[in-house]
Amino acid sequence: MDFRDTSEETQYRAAARKWLSEQASRDWNTSHITDEMEAKYAAAKAYQRERVKAGYGAIALPREFGGGGGTPMEQIIFRQEEVQFNLPDIGTTLGVGLAMCLPTIIHNGTPEQRDRFVKPGILGEEVWCQLFSEPTGGSDVASARTSAVQDSSNWVLQGQKVWTSGAQYSDFGIITTRTDPDVPKHKGLTVFVVDMKAPGIEIRPIRQMSGESEFSEVFFDAVRVPDTYRLGEVNGGWKVALSTLMHERAGIGGKSTNLGWADLLKIAEQLSNDQHDVFANPSHACAIVDSWLLEFGCDLIALRGQTALSRGGQPGPEQSVTKLIKASLLQQNGYHGIDLAGAAALGTDRHDIDLWNKVEHAWMFGAGLRIGGGTDEILRNVVAERVLGLPGDVRLDKDVPFRDVPS
Ligand SMILES: Cc1cc2nc3c(=O)[nH]c(=O)nc-3n(C[C@H](O)[C@H](O)[C@H](O)COP(=O)(O)OP(=O)(O)OC[C@H]3O[C@@H](n4cnc5c(N)ncnc54)[C@H](O)[C@@H]3O)c2cc1C
Structure with a gap:
């Protein structure tokens, strides 16, 4: 691959830089550490609206979803330029939605789910969180114990998540649940979109040493989620969760400020x-x-x-x-x-x-x-x-029905 800009890319970069320097001259809240989280979210949303108007909101996504209809290369060029300016912090506010949840919905959701969720998410009108980690362990994503039981056209969620970044500011989340405890852990998971304002959800922010409460504990008590909010197949949630994790890791390892x-x-x-x-x-x-x-x-x-x-x-x-x-x-x-x-x-x-x-x-x-x-x-x-294809980690519970795995 030749990493030098083509003449079109040179023009794109120059236009992006000019736009960014105009934005950076405005009076934004750009603090990385603040206990005024509402102000930080408000600034990120306002800045995201400007990005969308200029076609920079989600550059490589199709225009029908509110994206810019551009190329992945343009996305990279814009990000390379953007990190050089002091602008509102989209990463820790809208980033979970833009970089993880919305791509997960685009890759795994139904056309109706894409129509309902992607555009408002890109516009920054709806904030997203990721509800994977639980008190019994976060590394082992497949060991989720929060249960989802089907009740006609709804599912009823019971359990607890923890370390959920931005839960208290979110409109929606993507959640891993246990739908079949009688099969090995990876085979009995289902992923849903959950409305964070639904009855039965309690969010308790966790205070951090930086002064922020960036993440929370989230409790689910008989929370009803419509089947139309299910992402992927029943018990096919591991594949969906993996796609979220890959986007997450790519996002954290990418260009940042x-x-x-x-x-x-x-x-x-x-x-x-x-x-x-x-x-x-x-x-x-x-x-x-x-x-x-x-x-x-x-x-x-x-x-x-x-x-x-x-x-x-x-x-x-x-x-x-x-x-x-x-x-x-x-x-x-x-x-x-x-x-x-x-x-x-x-x-x-x-x-x-x-x-x-x-x-x-x-x-x-x-x-x-x-x-x-x-x-x-x-x-x-x-x-x-x-x-590297090296021998796998020892996984004693891999083929055991989840019900028989000690907690
Ligand atoms: C800033 C921040 C933001 C976060 N945001 C979110 C969020 O938005 N949503 C969400 O769902 N979670 C979030 N998390 C939680 C995060 O994903 C978990 O903390 C992480 O996955 C580790 O899980 P754990 O804390 O339960 O530790 P454990 O999984 O209990 O691990 C404890 C220790 O054991 C080690 N360990 C575990 N398994 C193995 C193994 N197989 N081999 C070798 N070592 C092992 C781990 O490396 C770790 O050192 C966030 C965490 C932080 C710090």
């Missing part, structure tokens, strides 16, 4: 003066180069995934590599940002505040990113088994 090597470079330049040259300490230069190398490698792997998408396929298990690397890289970048500043890290007024905000975010959120969307260990298993 999180603290990166270019930010570290800017911080080093800001902190250098006539008396103190940050680069006199070679470990700082080494850390910035290491960060660049890892990011560049991830970009190349991401391009493979985008090539698959442009050929009508889906992101493959190799996307787990970028999620694995990018999550620990964010943590390392956070450590390095703090190391660079030394004692000055305590006096934020000396720095460009948005840049510093990113260091603080990387420091406090980096560890969480190594858990959310698949822990380091689970991703290593995926890479070992599905990319």
Whole structure:
């Protein structure tokens, strides 16, 4: 593949950059850390409306769904440009819908489900969450215990989910449920769309050290979900859940506005003066180069995934590599940002505040990113088994009826 822009792509990039710089000159709430989550969501929704109007809302999706009708390559170019600007945070607000739930519906939903959910989701009018993890374990997605029992044209949900990002701000969620406990765990799952305002749902936000309540516990007590909200076959939920997870990992490993090597470079330049040259300490230069190398490698792997998408396929298990690397890289970048500043890290007024905000975010959120969307260990298993073809992890419960698996 030739990674240089064609002349059309050069024009597209220039137009995107011009539009983005106009947007960035507006007075948006762009904070990465804030306990004013409503303001953060409002800014993300307003910015998403602008993106949709300009054809940048969901560039590679068909216009009939509110997408831009463009190519995956245009999507990549726009994202490469967008991360260079200080704009509202779509990733942690509308990102679950745009990057995971809506693609899952497009790939697995009925035409009626696509018509009902995709357009409002792209417009940012409806916010989505992912209800997979449960108190008994999040890594083993197939071990969901929240049950769904059919009652004529409805299903009745009973159980609990946890760590659900954005649950309290969401209109809809995608949920994994147990519909047949008499077969092995992967064969008895069904996935539904669930209305987060339905009677019987209780959402309890969890307070985090960053001050936010980014995720919640969600309880389901006899919650009725219409069969028309079922995604895929009854007991065919594992395939649907896997497609959500692949989109999630590709999204987390893709281009982001999180603290990166270019930010570290800017911080080093800001902190250098006539008396103190940050680069006199070679470990700082080494850390910035290491960060660049890892990011560049991830970009190349991401391009493979985008090539698959442009050929009508889906992101493959190799996307787990970028999620694995990018999550620990964010943590390392956070450590390095703090190391660079030394004692000055305590006096934020000396720095460009948005840049510093990113260091603080990387420091406090980096560890969480190594858990959310698949822990380091689970991703290593995926890479070992599905990319390298190494022998599988020991799975004693694989062929046992779920009912007989100890909880
Ligand atoms: C910031 C953040 C946002 C999140 N958002 C969501 C969300 O929106 N929706 C959602 O459903 N969940 C969400 N989660 C939950 C996340 O998916 C789970 O925390 C994660 O999958 C791990 O599950 P667990 O915490 O139950 O740990 P466990 O699954 O109990 O794992 C505990 C430890 O054991 C290790 N381990 C488990 N199995 C194996 C194995 N087979 N081999 C080797 N080691 C193993 C794990 O790596 C981990 O270190 C979020 C988590 C975070 C941190």
